[in-house]
Amino acid sequence: MSAPVRVRFAPSPTGYLHVGGARTALFNWLYARHHGGKFILRIEDTDRARHNEAAVQVIYDGLRWLGLDWDEGPQAGGEFGPYFQSEREAIYQRYFDQLNAAGHLYDDGGAWRFRFQREVVEVDDLICGKVAFDFGNIEIMPDMTIRRPDGSWIFHFVNVVDDIEMQMTHVIRGEDHLSNTPKHIQLYQALGAAPPRFGHIPLILNKDGSKMSKRDQGASITSYIEAGYAPEAVLNYFCLLGWSPKDDSEILPREEIIARFDLANVNRKGAQFDLAKCDWFNSQYIQQMPMSRYLELVQPWLEKAGIYADAAALEPVLALEKMKVTHLREVPDRISFFFTEDYAFDPAAVEKSLRNPGTLERLAQLSEAYASVTPFDAPTIEAKLKELATTLAVKPAEFIHPARVAVSGRSVGPSLYHMLEVLGRDRVLARLQRTRERFAA
RNA sequence: GGCGCUAUCGUCUAGAGGCCUAGGACACUGCCCUCUCAAGGCGGGGACACGGGUUCGAAUCCCGUUAGCGCUACCA
Numbered sequence: 001m002s003a004p005v006r007v008r009f010a011p012s013p014t015g016y017l018h019v020g021g022a023r024t025a026l027f028n029w030l031y032a033r034h035h036g037g038k039f040i041l042r043i044e045d046t047d048r049a050r051h052n053e054a055a056v057q058v059i060y061d062g063l064r065w066l067g068l069d070w071d072e073g074p075q076a077g078g079e080f081g082p083y084f085q086s087e088r089e090a091i092y093q094r095y096f097d098q099l100n101a102a103g104h105l106y107d108d109g110g111a112w113r114f115r116f117q118r119e120v121v122e123v124d125d126l127i128c129g130k131v132a133f134d135f136g137n138i139e140i141m142p143d144m145t146i147r148r149p150d151g152s153w154i155f156h157f158v159n160v161v162d163d164i165e166m167q168m169t170h171v172i173r174g175e176d177h178l179s180n181t182p183k184h185i186q187l188y189q190a191l192g193a194a195p196p197r198f199g200h201i202p203l204i205l206n207k208d209g210s211k212m213s214k215r216d217q218g219a220s221i222t223s224y225i226e227a228g229y230a231p232e233a234v235l236n237y238f239c240l241l242g243w244s245p246k247d248d249s250e251i252l253p254r255e256e257i258i259a260r261f262d263l264a265n266v267n268r269k270g271a272q273f274d275l276a277k278c279d280w281f282n283s284q285y286i287q288q289m290p291m292s293r294y295l296e297l298v299q300p301w302l303e304k305a306g307i308y309a310d311a312a313a314l315e316p317v318l319a320l321e322k323m324k325v326t327h328l329r330e331v332p333d334r335i336s337f338f339f340t341e342d343y344a345f346d347p348a349a350v351e352k353s354l355r356n357p358g359t360l361e362r363l364a365q366l367s368e369a370y371a372s373v374t375p376f377d378a379p380t381i382e383a384k385l386k387e388l389a390t391t392l393a394v395k396p397a398e399f400i401h402p403a404r405v406a407v408s409g410r411s412v413g414p415s416l417y418h419m420l421e422v423l424g425r426d427r428v429l430a431r432l433q434r435t436r437e438r439f440a441a
Numbered sequence: 442g443g444c445g446c447u448a449u450c451g452u453c454u455a456g457a458g459g460c461c462u463a464g465g466a467c468a469c470u471g472c473c474c475u476c477u478c479a480a481g482g483c484g485g486g487g488a489c490a491c492g493g494g495u496u497c498g499a500a501u502c503c504c505g506u507u508a509g510c511g512c513u514a515c516c517a
Contacts, residue, residue: 012517044517111515128446140443140513148515155517179445179512200446202510207452209509237453240466244454248465267447267454270510274452277467287480324479382476400476412478 005037006169009063009070010159012044013055017062017221019273020174020204020212023238027201028172029068030239030261037169041073042162045086046153062221065231066238067254072166080166085158092153095161095191096146104190110149114157114187116141121182126170126199126263133182144183156180160187163196172199172263175270199263202242202270209272218275228328229278230297233285237278241271251284283326291315294322298331305332307339316422320414337408338423341430349411350439353401360436363406365392366399367432376425378417385417406435 009025011017032039041063043056060075072078082088096112099105105112116135123131135141146157163171178200188195206212212219224234232254239257240250243266252260286294295311298318302308309317317338318331325331337343353359365388370376373384385403389396404416407428413419420428 010517014517046517109515113515131445133444137443142513145515150515152515154515159517174511175446176511177517202447205510211510240453242453246455248455250453250466269447271454272452274467277453280467283480321479323481326479385476397476404477410477414478416476 003167003169005032005035006040006167007032007037007172008040008042008163008166008168009068010042010044010162011059013052013059015055015058016214017059018212018214019219019221019238022062022066022221023204023241024172024174024201025063025068026066026235026238027243027261027263027266029070030258031170031172031199031263032071033258034261038071039068040078040080040166040168041070041076041083042166043074043084043086044155044159045084046155046158058222061225065221065225066235067231085153085162088158088162091165092158092161095164096157099146099190102190105146106143108143108145111145112147113143114146114190115143116183116186117189121185123178123181123185123198125178125181126172126197127266128175128178128200128268131178133179135182135186156183157187160184160191164188164191164193168196170197170199172201175200175202175268199266201266202268204241205270205272207272207274209270212273218273218278226329228301228330229282230285230289230328232289233282234278236285237281241273242267242269251281251288279326286325286328287323291319291322294318297328301328301331305336307332307336309339320418320422334413337410337413341427341434343409345405345409346411349405349409353405353411354435354439356402358398359402360439362394362399363402363432363436366403367429367436370420370425370428370432376421376428378415378421381420382417403432407431 007028009021009028011021011025029039031037041059043059045056056074063070070076072080073083096105099114100112104115106115116138118135118138120132120134120136123133125131133141144154144156146154148154181198181200185195204212206216214220217223224231235254236250236252236257239252239261243261245252245257245260246265289297295314295318302314317335321331321334325334366385369384369388370381373380385399386396389399400416401411404413404419405411407420407423414422423431
């Protein structure tokens with residue numbers, strides 16, 4: 001029986017969480033959850049200049065938003081801490097001394113270099129397979145600096161030391177580290193430690209195949225939060241970048257992804273990022289999620305827009321447009337006219353539907369018919385409108401379009417009859433009345 | 442330059458020698474449904490980078506070329 005799985009996500013606090021990083025965290029998390037192991041968060045802030053609370057907070061926020069909970073790390077504790085590299089100085093010094101005592105290091109103008117064994121090192125990667133690297137030529141594989149003249153540490157060294165100290169069993173990281181791996185393996189060997197298993201996952205590229213940079217759309221996890229994505233949708237989309245369940249399913253619940261995830265079916269090819277497909281996942285998730293979850297996700301957006309209403313008032317309104325929403329941030333604008341009598345009239349809609357001769361008369365006729373219709377529900381309202389149209393020998397559209405603009409101020413919106421039902425008779429009649437007065441001149 | 446990884450529709454992918462006249466999804470597009478906008482339904486166009494092998498047979502195996510990406514830091 002092999003040791004329980006221990007994997008980690010080890011970001012540098014740069015002030016934002018990149019999709020590539022988030023996807024690396026996700027695959028590590030999935031691997032841990034699938035195997036019942038531990039997922040550890042370690043902050044690689046050796047460069048103290050870049051360390052600051054806000055930058056670290058962005059990482060916490062991004063991971064939590066995606067639902068990637070860590071078993072050990074900052075704010076979670078654990079027996080292998082501290083989990084900030086900036087607080088592990090004594091440990092690094094100890095390993096440095098060990099390496100130095102064994103003759104693996106030499107001083108090179110104040111910087112300390114690790115002397116490689118001049119041999120072939122094979123990496124047996126869980127995703128890429130066996131890859132051999134030849135350290136035979138010192139000219140093309142120079143020894144590696146692990147400590148700067150000012151005493152600060154180089155990534156390769158502290159990364160390996162921490163992985164040893166924290167007893168990582170697997171290192172799942174971006175493919176950009178594949179070429180670094182043989183160097184790390186040499187470090188493990190010099191330190192007398194057994195290397196973990198490695199798995200290098202393909203990189204996430206831009207829409208045009210170039211490397212995704214900070215500025216690119218969709219590059220930062222914060223941008224998903226701010227654009228109104230549902231985390232479950234984004235998580236699902238990210239999983240499918242480089243991993244496939246191997247059948248045609250795409251919308252996969254988190255639990256099923258955990259159950260089916262395996263490094264063996266992670267691709268080796270870099271995946272280009274397609275925000276349009278991410279949008280599709282989002283709209284699918286919104287469409288299918290229960291109203292309670294939808295309400296929860298939409299609430300912050302409503303508050304931001306100054307729309308306050310209790311769930312009982314909100315739910316029927318939200319239900320009208322739920323299947324049309326792509327980004328949660330659209331919601332307030334779609335439903336704002338339900339919560340104020342001072343809704344704005346779209347000039348183009350007014351021009352198109354309220355200015356025609358006889359239109360206001362139609363609204364009056366509709367008001368009269370609706371004053372007594374019972375019950376005031378969609379089917380009955382619809383039947384009544386059609387009956388009225390038939391009686392007056394005009395097309396239903398002669399009522400429908402003006403009525404839509406009259407009660408909502410716009411030409412685009414929910415199904416008219418359902419919208420009227422949710423608005424309720426009193427508000428409908430009042431809105432029709434006011435619209436007639438307003439546009440009477 | 443050296444070393445490494447990769448190479449199926451525009452994109453994400455299925456495909457582990459015959460099931461492939463290459464399947465699904467997004468995007469695009471035609472039609473249907475329809476009170477608007479969506480959603481949904483039914484269609485359409487669209488790919489095995491190229492060249493050599495191996496084999497009765499290759500998208501699938503091998504070699505080469507080309508292209509993309511990564512590493513080659515006293516960045517992480």
